[in-house]
Amino acid sequence: MTKTFDHGGGVWSVAVPIPDNPLGHTLVYVVDTDRGPVLVDTGWDDPGSWDTLAAGLIACGTSVQEVRGVVITHHHPDHHGLSGRVREASGAWVAMHAADAAVVRRTREARPERWVGYMSAKLAAAGAPEDHLTPLRSPRALPRLSPALPDREIVPGDLLDLPGRRLRAVWTPGHTPGHVCLHLEEEHPSGLPGHGRLFSGDHLLPEITPHIGLYEDPDDGVVTDPLGDYLDSLERVGRLVPAEVLPAHQYAFTDASGRVRELLAHHEERLGGLLGLLAVPLTPWELAERMSWNRPWSEIPHASRNIAVSEAEAHLRRMVKQGRVEPVSGTEPVTYVRSG
Known part of the structure; x- marks a missing residue:
């Protein structure tokens, strides 16, 4: 059964399933x-x-064929996946921030073997054991991903081309380099106090902390700080004080500032816990093994372990940048330890 909801003021939502x-x-x-x-x-x-x-869309009083445009909060397939098909059916434009559009282009242009080789090398450098790396190195049929190329750029701070509406782009990197929230600068239809409504994508969710892993171009040597980007973006969104947040998962909620404070406190607590673990030198893989996840490490699937190690590395980069952690000279794979 299709689930739709009328949020008032010419805004509806459709719950589109994510298989498995x-x-x-x-x-x-x-x-x-x-x-x-x-x-x-x-x-x-x-x-x-x-x-x-x-x-x-039919239940909301329209149809796919009538869609004029698609605004993508970020490039992940549960958000961007159907963009190409919507465009084929309607002729709609598709808009995305330039940083995520660059990820889409790399995904389309690179051979799957290139990405597998890059991931294997990164995991080996992080201290992944051989039994984890072997499946990645085994030859097998790999799908070639071809997400839709956007044809418009979302420029931070600009109003989007939505005649009759005021929808402003807010760049919120962290979950992805080009993640954007979208601030509907209009009075709340129910008169709730605050400044309009915020389509928050995965940046601000009512109960979930979004994954913060590494994002970088394999051909670019720039060392990114995704967790630092995310924390800065949280504070930026908190200052908007929207009356209501319309996230991409779970449900709409109020008190964005309160949720921002919870997430900032959560990450500071987590960083403090990791500092405790780093009283002894650990590789990123060893740190991920010791971190708290939603299940024991032994029960985390192979692909999810890759994501966990990426998140561990994002936290390490933040602490190195803060001067709280330092790499141990001469170690390979590199280990990290608490400074001082």
């Missing part, structure tokens, strides 16, 4: 404009998800 994923669904928002509906995200590229989106 505990998140369950992506909330695709439908924003009415003077020239037809514009979507915020599109959902996972799957036949059942497509059928749900199409049925949901």
Whole structure:
């Protein structure tokens, strides 16, 4: 059964399923404009998800064919996956921040073997054991990913081209380098106190802390600080004081500033806990093994361990930048220890 919700003021949401994923669904928002509906995200590229989106748009009083534009909060497939198909059906434009558009281009242009080789090398450098690396190095058929190329750029601070609406782009890197939130600078339809509504993508969720891992170009030597980016972005969003947050998962909520404070406190507590673990030198892999996850390390699947190690490395980079942690000279794979 298709789940839709009328948020008032010409905004609806459609719960588009994510196959075999505990998140369950992506909330695709439908924003009415003077020239037809514009979507915020599109959902996972799957036949059942497509059928749900199409049925949901009809339930909202429109159709896929009438969609004028698609605004993508970030490039992940549960948000951007159906963008190409929506564009084919309607002729809609697709807009994305330049940093995430660059990720899409790299994904389309690189051979799958290039990404597998890069990941294997990164994991080996992080201290992954051979039994984890072997499956990555085994030859097998690899899918070539081809996410849709956006044809418009979302420029931070600008109002998007939504006639009759005021939707401003807010750059919020962290979860991805080009993640954006979208601030609907209009009075809340129910008169809630605050400044409009915020489509928050995965940046600000009511109960979940989004994954913060590494993002970088394999051909670029720049060392990124995704966790630092995320924490700075949280504070930026908190200052907007929206009356309501419309996230991409779970449910709409109020008190964005309170949720920002919770997330900032969570990450500071987590960094403090990691400092305790780093009383002895550890590789990123060893640190990930000792971190608290939603299940014991022994039960975390192979692919999820890659994500966990990426998150451990993001936290290490933040602490190195803060001067709280330092690499141990001469270690290979490199280990890290608490400074002082």
